[in-house]
Amino acid sequence: MATLSNPLSDLLAEKGVLLADGATGTNLFSQGLEAGEAPELWNEAQPEKIVKLHQDFVDAGADIILTNSFGGTRHRLKLHQAENRVHELNRKAAEIARSVADKAPRKVIVAGSVGPTGELLVPLGAMTYEDAVAAFVEQMEGLKAGGVDVAWIETMSSPDEIRAAAEAAVKVGLPYTFTGSFDTAGKTMMGLDPKDIHGVAGDIGSGPLAVGANCGVGASDILSSLLDMTGANPDATVIVKGNCGIPEFRGTEIFYSGTPPLMADYARLARDAGAKIIGGCCGTSCDHLAAMRRALDDYTPGPRPTIETIVEQIGPLRNKTAAESGAQDGGRRTRRRG
């Protein structure tokens, strides 16, 4: 892990555990973003709505806010004919978040959200490693120009793509964190096991400030991934940013089952499982986040949870755990998909 001084590590050292924010996409949809519309375009078209998103999370108690730049590589913006606006859209995303953070009554970290390019790397796809690094450099230069404290690489599936983004952060001169989305039988779609996340980019620059999991399936599943990550390296700074309960399709729309009390339980269990940065992903509103803030402020340490405790408090796992899916013996797969 990196040891150089930076705002995120300094705040972690001061507070011990930090609350990251909630969902960007699902909250912008509730503000009128249309399916298929690029959220990043709102940094210029509707900046007041992005300001409100960040402000609501800061008011709810977030220590870390993520910029509205998840799909901000040229590969993603190309789908919206905006591939030539990478720098300005990312810079604007960072400036908006920076402006909210800088007038908060306490220290708030601005994390520059960097999601997958959506392309597969060679040999599975056409994108070379060098192309991936270049795309992330372009995005991160914009984020840095707008004043982010850290590159926040998230919802990743491919270890190679994580490495490319980490290398880009180092080239640009930003500290970085990364999180995987363990949505496929307890692993990422590309087969990365939560317990192996620590070693993915340890040799790049001075290593990540933190690693972890975000999004994925449900709140119970991500807590299971968290146990694997903190079990594999109890000294690591681990991030968990789980979805708000379980996604449920109603017609073509997705709803998340989590209530504020459930997300408060999730936050406490995440703390007991050793997470140092705890937040919400899809479906997590500022009401959910406020409940998580109270839960962490009122936190009384409990024992390291077991899967059974997690299922009891949060609900059934939707997928197998990584350990189960890694087992060659199918007979061990006692937990079924919901």
Ligand SMILES: [Zn+2]
């Ligand atoms: Zn999510």
